[in-house]
Structure formats: C-alpha cells, structure tokens
Amino acid sequence: MPILVEVTGLTYGFRGPQGDLAVLRGLDLVIRPEEVVVVTGPSGSGKSTLLSLVGLLRRPPPGTVSIFGVDVATASHATLDGLRGRMRFVFQKSYLVGTLTVLENVLSSLVPLPETNRAFDDARARQMLRNVGLADKAAALPHQLSGGQQQRVAVARALVALPELLIVDEPTAALDREAARVVVEQIRLLTRTMGCGVLLTTHDDRIMDIATRRLHLEDGMLVAVQSASSSPA
Ligand SMILES: Nc1ncnc2c1ncn2[C@@H]1O[C@H](COP(=O)(O)OP(=O)(O)OP(=O)(O)O)[C@@H](O)[C@H]1O
Ligand SMILES: [Mg+2]
Secondary structure: OOOOEEEEEEEEEEEEOOEEEEEEEEEEEEEOOOOEEEEEOOOOOOHHHHHHHHOOOOOOOOOOEEEOOEEHHHOOHHHHHHHHOOEEEEOOOOOOOOOOOHHHHHHOOOOOOOHHHHHHHHHHHHHHHHHOOOHHHOOOOHHHOOHHHHHHHHHHHHHOOOOOEEEEEOOOOOOOHHHHHHHHHHHHHHHHHHOOEEEEEOOOHHHHHHOOEEEEEEOOEEEEEOOOOOOOO
C-alpha cells in the first residue's frame, strides 16, 4: 500500500524574542490510505505546527517529511503545487472567501472543467452541501452563517475535491453534537469510498471514534494512545 505521509525525526521550532522555541522534537509519523490518524495534545503542544508542515504550508528540514513519496524540503515549487492538488486542508478557522456565496466557496475547491461540465461540478458541490446539512444555504454569503455553519462549508469545500490526503485542524470545536457527527461521517465516507488518508487534530471526545489510530503530542513527540476498545481488560 502506498504511503501518503512519512515523517521521520522531524524537529521544528520558532525563533522568538525570548530565544528559540523547540516545538517538535524528533517526531515520527506514517499515514497510509484509509487511515484516520487523530492527534490530541495540550494547547500549544504543536498540533497545528505539525499539520502545517504535513500540509505544505511550511518547509520542513531536509529528509524529514515525505508526502506521496516526495521529499518536501527539496521539491520544486511546481512539484509542491502538484502535491497540493492531491490534498485538502480544513483550518482551525474556516477561511471562507467572504465575497463568494457558500456554493461558490465549495466550487472554488474544484479545478474548473470546460464550460459544458460546469453543471456537473455544480451538482457535486450542491450534493456536498446537502451532505453537511446546508442545502438551503448555497446562495448565502459566509457572514450570514454561524461559526459552525461556516466550518461545515469549509469541510464541504475540502471533501468535494476528493483529496487523497485530508488534513483537518479542530473541525468540530464550534459544532453541536449532531453537526459534529455529520462532519465525522462525511470524512469517514471519503476514507472508505476513496481510500483517502486523514490527519486530524481535536479536543472533542465526541468524535474520537473516527480514529483508526490515536496519537498524543506532548513534549514535541507523538505517543500512541490505546483506544478503550483495544486496551487489555
Ligand atoms: N508563527 C509562529 N511564531 C512563533 N511561535 C509560534 C508560531 N506558531 C506557533 N508558535 C508557537 O508554537 C507552539 C505550538 O503552537 P501550535 O499552534 O502548533 O499549537 P497547538 O497544539 O495547535 O495548540 P492549540 O490546541 O491551542 O491549537 C506554541 O507555543 C506557539 O506559541
Ligand atoms: Mg492548533
């Protein structure tokens, strides 16, 4: 089975006024298709930093991060753009485009097809909005939506592209139980039907069961978490 994400001995930090801050300290992680890897950890432990490195938003040190088999540190901009086309990111904040309608935001994730196929994209985007319970909001602008509804649009925008790798930072913090379940089920559907791999951070106990594997980030390292069902009696 191909490896989607391979992180080996990743060390990463920030330079600040009070000196250097080492956030990730020799971290290892492998993600394969159909896996849903859930990372928990205290606030400030480096979860979003890890996601930004795997999500190609920052350059990792050479030889530490491979995505779809490509060493990110030494890849060209063109190669990185190619990798980005195969993944989608849902941020802790939803980052919808405020001047586009909800439907247009979802459509923006799809590579435009020739004019004759627009209707197909449109139908897919509307179906995805239906899947996250927002069929009636297609024509609304983001500021007319609640925070939780905006977050669901961001999830729909990511899922509609059928990415091979989905990176999700705290997707359900602003959602009630039912909406959180809807988001989780849509993500699970993508992994089961398309073989997508998922890297997701959360504090939300209501959605831990989405994980095929749980990891805890503390002191710059990832430690496996025994799930309740697999721990010895
Ligand atoms: N651009 C930056 N410059 C300097 N320090 C940063 C930067 N981004 C993050 N940090 C620091 O790195 C550490 C890890 O931050 P990160 O956002 O990865 O944490 P997190 O685990 O996602 O936390 P939360 O659960 O609150 O979202 C924190 O101490 C943070 O202050
Ligand atoms: Mg974070």
